[in-house]
Amino acid sequence: MVTMNQLQMTLGGKYLGWLRESNDILDSVDALRQRFEEDGYLLIRKMQPANLVEIARQHLINQLSIQGQIDTGFPLLNGVAKTSQRGGFFGGHKEMTRDVKFLDLVESPQIMNFFDQFFGTTALTYNYKWLRVVPPKGFTGAHYDIVYMGRGTDNVLTCWTPIGDIPIELGPLAILVGSHRFDIIKETYGQMDVDRDHVTGSFSNDPFELIDKYGGQWQTTDFQVGDVLIFGMFTMHASLDNTTNRFRLTADTRYQPANEPVDERWVGSEPIGHYAWQKGETVPMHQARQKWNV
Numbered sequence: 584m585v586t587m588n589q590l591q592m593t594l595g596g597k598y599l600g601w602l603r604e605s606n607d608i609l610d611s612v613d614a615l616r617q618r619f620e621e622d623g624y625l626l627i628r629k630m631q632p633a634n635l636v637e638i639a640r641q642h643l644i645n646q647l648s649i650q651g652q653i654d655t656g657f658p659l660l661n662g663v664a665k666t667s668q669r670g671g672f673f674g675g676h677k678e679m680t681r682d683v684k685f686l687d688l689v690e691s692p693q694i695m696n697f698f699d700q701f702f703g704t705t706a707l708t709y710n711y712k713w714l715r716v717v718p719p720k721g722f723t724g725a726h727y728d729i730v731y732m733g734r735g736t737d738n739v740l741t742c743w744t745p746i747g748d749i750p751i752e753l754g755p756l757a758i759l760v761g762s763h764r765f766d767i768i769k770e771t772y773g774q775m776d777v778d779r780d781h782v783t784g785s786f787s788n789d790p791f792e793l794i795d796k797y798g799g800q801w802q803t804t805d806f807q808v809g810d811v812l813i814f815g816m817f818t819m820h821a822s823l824d825n826t827t828n829r830f831r832l833t834a835d836t837r838y839q840p841a842n843e844p845v846d847e848r849w850v851g852s853e854p855i856g857h858y859a860w861q862k863g864e865t866v867p868m869h870q871a872r873q874k875w876n877v
Contacts, residue, residue: 585751586824587790588722592801594751598794602626602758602804602812612700623763624814630697631744631809635688640746642684643832647716652830662747662830670716670830675856680712680834689744689836694811698740698838707841709849711856717754717831722824724785725759725793727768728837729816730775731784731857736843742813746832749806754825756812756833757790761799762819768797769817771875777860778848783868784860790821 585592585599592599605625608614619625644662647653652670657663664670673679680686690708698706709732717723728741749755762768768786777784787793790801803823806812814820825831837849848855 584826586826587757587801587821588724588788589824590790592790592823594803597800598791599757599801599803600760602802604628612703615701619813619815622760623818624758624760624812626804627697627811627813628807629809630693630811631688631691632693633808635691636744636746636808639685639688640832642682643679643714643716643746646679647830652716654828660747662832663828664718664830668718670718670721673714673716675711675854676714680714685712685714685834688746689742689834694742694838701740702738702838702840705841706838707845709837709845709854710851711849711854713835713837715831715833715835717822717825717833719825719828721754721822721831722788723756723822724788725790725819725821726785727773727817727819729773730777732837732846732849733776733816734844734848735846736839737816738843739816739837739839739846740813741815742811742836742838744811744834744836745806745808746834748808749831749833751803751805751823752826753829753831754823754827755803755806755831756820756822757801757803758812758814759793759799759819759821760802762793762797763815763817765797765799765819767877768819771877772871773817775871778857779859780866780871781859781864782866782871785821785868786819786872787868793819
């Protein structure tokens with residue numbers, strides 16, 4: 584059974600389909616740019632060397648085991664969650680995201696060269712790295728990334744990297760294809776800044792509502808070691824539910840042209856990150872949406 588926020592979905596039906604691969608056009612940057620403009624994302628299989636993924640996974644699982652989160656009654660690399668352990672968001676975590684074993688993956692020559700070519704100029708990646716350890720029953724609501732990192736150029740791309748195989752049942756990312764053209768949402772929610780506006784970040788936790796109201800289709804796939812999913816700041820995305828007993832380990836890392844303005848929250852030796860969001864009173868998203876009439 585495939586679910587998103589405990590709502591059952593039919594894979595291959597109206598609301599949930601399969602992502603399109605772009606390995607067939609990897610030799611043409613113009614074709615990749617056109618595909619990205621059409622779909623709002625690029626799914627590229629086996630871009631990252633498998634050994635780098637495996638080294639990063641071993642490092643992260645070891646750290647989680649030290650924290651007491653892994654059930655050692657199973658093979659360690661399976662990443663089975665100890666009962667009651669909830670994983671967590673480890674963005675900027677020094678022992679986990681600043682270690683060379685992790686950085687060698689998300690800053691690999693393969694990925695940096697890809698973005699150099701795609702942007703047509705030297706790319707940079709933010710010093711702050713986003714690492715997610717999603718527990719059993721975990722889920723991520725639908726959102727644009729721009730609301731979290733929109734103070735520099737809009738020409739920022741997210742690269743979502745599975746750190747291990749992530750089949751459907753482990754709760755992979757899903758893209759709402761067509762959402763990069765939802766102008767009314769881009770002009771309202773998409774202009775928000777969570778630190779400035781103190782609004783909860785996710786636009787919706789109901790996968791059906793968005794399609795019924797605005798169109799598009801959720802699309803996902805079974806991800807394997809080495810695969811990456813690349814998308815822009817105005818591409819709505821969420822995750823399926825993790826219906827296993829294992830943690831889902833993923834990184835979402837940001838890249839942009841080095842010669843364009845950079846959001847100061849995410850760069851430097853000690854990035855400040857979100858400094859005001861979720862501190863004090865926060866406006867619920869449903870209230871903000873009523874104001875925006877979306």
